[in-house]
Amino acid sequence: MAESYVVLNEVRHWVRVVGDPQVGRPIVVVHGGPGGFIYDFERLTGPLLEELGPVVYYEQRGSGRSDQDGRYAVPLLVDDLEQLRRHLELPRITLLGISFGGDLAAEYTVAHPDRVDRLILQGTALAGPLTPSPWGSGFEAVATSDEMRAAIRTAVAESGPRAVWDVVDRPTIDRFLFHQPTSARRVRELWEESGLINTGEMAAALAKEPPRPVPLVDELAALDVRVLVLIGFWDRNAGVDACRDLATRLPHAHLRVFDESAHFPNVEEPERYVAAIAAFRHADRRGGNCFTY
Incomplete structure (x- = not known):
């Protein structure tokens, strides 16, 4: 369980690698926010996810335990992730993007489609303007x-x-x-234990970026990449309808709805969540959309 700091594009990033990333296809977890951190995911979902194979955790610039330098832009965040992949010498990766991290993971997939084996989007609809x-x-x-x-x-x-x-x-x-009050309390406890905060700087900076000339979902739909869309039935942040429509738009997408979860099924239904990821990773690459509850 190697934990270290890696300098990517002149910014020191916190990184933790579990297992041998050269064995199998590692899952790289991309946290949400913007400007959030991965501390609670590591502890609540990580142990189950790590049973599937190697996992790479990292925190984006200006987030969690990584350093800040005041520079925030989607292309730069994408390149930070690409520099991390190169640093770890990973030919191809499976990306697990959570909330805003799903948007960032999709942006990376569009920029580097040959480096992404599969894409998992949790609680993100890639909503356009x-x-x-x-x-x-x-x-x-x-x-x-x-x-x-x-x-x-x-x-x-x-x-x-x-x-x-x-x-x-x-x-x-x-x-x-959250759908379950006990889940909300547990996550709040871990947030307080971590001592980490979201400063809001990244969100404010990204909100000023001009709209993409081509909607992200359109560019992603043009790629031959397998996508798993994960959404809690009670998710009022991304919205079940929007995620269903996203899965419909993508030619090789699977939709998994968790009926006892809101925005964080990884917390509220962790066993089912990891089982859905395991099934997706072993599924045949052929075939079109699949919708399961």
């Missing part, structure tokens, strides 16, 4: 007071869906992200 954000309605659905619901509606009306995150309280966020 024309796709309505579910944040306002999702938060309003789990709010428990008229005052909170009113604040949510006002934030959306005055500043757009992203502003909701500035007005909702912690219990509302937990009900939004």
